[in-house]
Amino acid sequence: MxxxxxxxxxxxxxxxxxxxxxxxxxxxxxxxxxxxxxxxxxxxxxxxxxxxxxxxxxxxxxxxxxxxxxxxxxxxxxxxxxxxxxxxxxxxxxxxxxxxxxxxxxxxxxxxxxxxxxxxxxxxxxxxxxxxxxxxxxxxxxxxxxxxxxxxxxxxxxxxxxxxxxxxxxxxxxxxxxxxxxxxxxxxxxxxxxxxxxxxxxxxxxxxxxxxxxxxxxxxxxxxxxxxxxxxxxxxxxxGARLNPGSVDLNDEDRQRHVALPLAPPSPSESFGLCRGANVILITMESLARDSIYPAKKNGARLEFMEALASRSLVSKMHYACCPNTNRAIQHLYQGNYPVNGEYPFLPLLKAQGYRTAYMMISRTRFFNLCDILGEAGFDEVLDRDSLGLDPGRGDYAFLDSVDAINESLGDGPFFLHLKNEQTHSPYQVVNKARFGRHEGEGREVSFCNAAEEADSVLAAFIDALGERRDLSNTLIIYTGDHGQSFGEFGYVSHSSSSVNGQVRTPLMMCHPALPAGEVARSTHFDVMPTVLDLLGVHCESSIFGRSLLHGANHRPLLLYSQTRKGNAPSNASLLDANNKIMVDLIYGYRYRLDAEDHIIEKLPPAEAGYQEALLYAALEKRGLISDSAFSPRQKTGG
Structure with a gap:
């Protein structure tokens, strides 16, 4: 030949x-x-x-x-x-x-x-x-x-x-x-x-x-x-495909309201120092979708510990994770900002006040470089499956197995402890099926509800067990989810892939004996730590997007975005302003105007879709989310 x-x-x-x-x-x-x-x-x-x-x-x-x-x-x-x-x-x-x-x-x-x-x-x-x-x-x-x-x-x-x-x-x-x-x-x-x-x-x-x-x-x-x-x-x-700014001229009102990123040091509220010197326990339940639990869903998961806390807590009626991804949740919580500068101002301020900081999760922190993010955030101690030799078959009961190790990591003074469970991550492990199996059927949401009820029960038992080892009477307990979870909305399943409510909305409540029970209309992960510092009486001079919820609800327009990417941008992103939500999906081709509950108002006509894409591009770029590489160093991904 x-x-x-x-x-x-x-x-x-x-x-x-x-x-x-x-x-x-x-x-x-x-x-x-x-x-x-x-x-x-x-x-x-x-x-x-x-x-x-x-x-x-x-x-x-x-x-x-x-x-x-x-x-x-x-x-x-x-x-x-x-x-x-x-x-x-x-x-x-x-x-x-x-x-x-x-x-x-x-x-x-x-x-x-x-x-x-x-x-x-x-x-x-x-x-x-x-x-x-x-x-x-x-x-x-x-x-x-x-x-x-x-x-x-x-x-x-x-x-x-x-x-x-x-x-x-x-x-x-x-x-x-x-x-x-x-x-x-x-x-x-x-x-x-x-x-x-x-x-x-x-x-x-x-x-x-x-x-x-x-x-x-x-x-x-x-x-x-x-x-x-x-x-x-x-x-x-x-x-990779690219989201392009296009040749559309954005009007000044949209630039000011949706593109600009107003940053400022969080201002103290009238309740500044109300919980001065308190310990802090922050619980982020894995994939805790607000719309899959009671009372948002009447036949959803009943989380008795969370509901008991809510009755005496400052509760957010509508809390947004903004990005449905564990690593992004950590960044948003501890930066108080979109990933524009990579600064983590909060934990160093607590450590300067004598706080011991610890992070404990049931799975592995090495996934998607989470361990690096936790180190950058300023945690003194990071405990996980590898460091403690946890048995995966025990699920979240490993919290109870590790209570002595966790207690020892907190030292003798005030502490800040972040807990993250695992059972509510797919495939939604249920250890005690006889006790936690009231939701019947084969669907993924059924399995999630059973796993969530068991995880909530374990977390309550852990708090009790820790309380037997140290005084928790002066402790601020925060209960939220790292993000939500989709169970078929718009065809999405799992998380990280969309800005639909199932993935970005999760509960939030803050409970302390000195903090009056009440409600705020809306909040984000960006607001959690500014509120904590406000309650503890710690000033923060860093310019951030978040603000203390003790001033009331945060109603500023929000950019919601997926961690999954299409070329140079998140594959799915939304601009949420009051009851108006524009969602663009670069993989599935969605171009929708929705209301705040994700009801479809209209499929955007081509001309308006082009304008909204240009607006999204400008907002994403301003927040450091446009990148020619799949993930820039300060945009580490996760699950």
Missing amino acids: SQWSHVGLSLTLIFWGALAIVYMQRKIYALRNYVDTRPRLDDVWVLCLVSTVVSMAAPWPVIYGFLVALVGLSLMIMWLDVVLVHLFGFEVNLNNLKIFLQGAESFSGDSREIMDALVKRSWFLAAPLAVVAFLVAIYAQMAGSSSVRDVAFAALFVLFLMGVTKSRFRLIGAPVWLSVLAGIAALIGFLADADVDWSWWQAVAGGALLLGVMALKLLAQFFDAPFFTVRSPVRDFIH
């Missing part, structure tokens, strides 16, 4: 194989994203360029084999991307792959969701199996094993048919598909063994493919049909 024949054959095989696999992946993507599954010119162009580069190395087997493996690995990651987008709205690309791998273990809790999807739609597996068949075929071609090559190419074709027709993998249809595979393999073998000099045709096929794609690319400037203009997800996978 001549060199050009080899290159032409490689170009043709890689291009059509990759295009078929990308098309199968697009069928999965289209289930949630309302996109056309048909290949576009940009798909063809990007895949043709990749295939050309790889095929030019065909005369050098080692380099060629490595590049083919790289293509196969990329196709596998792209399949993982479309599955994660379909299930969780989490996009994987070459920019954020390293971050994803650092915390991949935290997705183990969602394994049931993934397995359920693969059982329900087993045709999802056609694409990764096709990648395997593709690689086997190419390497068999390199090794000169024609029989293996023929079967592998036939398998690729059959898997392609199964993927695009959404055929389930089951025994009933297996004989039919195996017969098709055998027939195609026999046909390929017959053609390969025919008395025809294929070398010339192979070179011509590769050259014609390349020239044809180049000609279409040149003609594209004269056409505005979607085939010529739509951007390829393959290109987005390589370097």
Whole structure:
């Protein structure tokens, strides 16, 4: 076989194989994203360029084999991307792959969701199996094993048919598909063994493919049909899509109200020092969705400890985490600001007053670099599963197992203790099923409610156990969630992926014997620590976005955003102002005007959608959330 024949054959095989696999992946993507599954010119162009580069190395087997493996690995990651987008709205690309791998273990809790999807739609597996068949075929071609090559190419074709027709993998249809595979393999073998000099045709096929794609690319400037203009997800996978500011001129009122970030030192209230010298216990329950618990949901989880606290607490009627992500919650709580400067002013002020600061969580702080964030925030002691050797099977009962170690970490003076549980993270572990199983059914929210009731009970028992070891009579207890959780709103599940209420709204209450019970209409994580400092009588000179809730509700417009990203921006973001909420999702294509309860008012017309995207871009950029890399150093991700 001549060199050009080899290159032409490689170009043709890689291009059509990759295009078929990308098309199968697009069928999965289209289930949630309302996109056309048909290949576009940009798909063809990007895949043709990749295939050309790889095929030019065909005369050098080692380099060629490595590049083919790289293509196969990329196709596998792209399949993982479309599955994660379909299930969780989490996009994987070459920019954020390293971050994803650092915390991949935290997705183990969602394994049931993934397995359920693969059982329900087993045709999802056609694409990764096709990648395997593709690689086997190419390497068999390199090794000169024609029989293996023929079967592998036939398998690729059959898997392609199964993927695009959404055929389930089951025994009933297996004989039919195996017969098709055998027939195609026999046909390929017959053609390969025919008395025809294929070398010339192979070179011509590769050259014609390349020239044809180049000609279409040149003609594209004269056409505005979607085939010529739509951007390829393959290109987005390589370097990410971008949210652009556009050429829209924002009006001055919007710039002042929604883009500007008013920062100032938190001012003392009339209650400044009301709880001076008090210990502080901050509880952030994992994924505590306000809309899934009583009283927001009448048949939701009943958290008896939380409800008892609420009866004698300062309670927020509407509390926002602003970003539905654990690491972001830590940043918002301890920076009192969006991530514009990376400063953590609060805990050093408490430590200067003689406070001992400790953070205790049931899972691992090494996921997504949370341990680094906690160190930057200023915690003296960080306790977790690894440092204490906790038994995962014990769930949140590990708080009770570790009460002596936690008590010792707090020292003898005033303390600040942050507790974070784990059972309310998917898959919603319930340890004592006999006692905590009153919510019946198979849904994820049912499991969450049972887990939340058990976790709440354990936290109450922990506070009692700690109270047996030290005096807690002068203790400010704060109960909230790190973020919420979606159970199907707008098609979202899990968290980190959206600014819908299910993910960003969580309870907040503050309880101390000297603090009168009452309500504030609205609050955010940014406001928690300024309120704590106000109650403790500690001045803060740092300019922040948060303010003490003892002044009343914080009604300033809010930017809500996902931790998942699309290119240079959060994949989902909203501007919330009173009862008006604009939500844009770059992955699913949503452009909605909602009310504060997430009821759809309208789907934004194209012209207004362009203006709102420009407004969101300006607000995100002002808050340090536009980044050419997937996650900048001060925007560490998390679960």
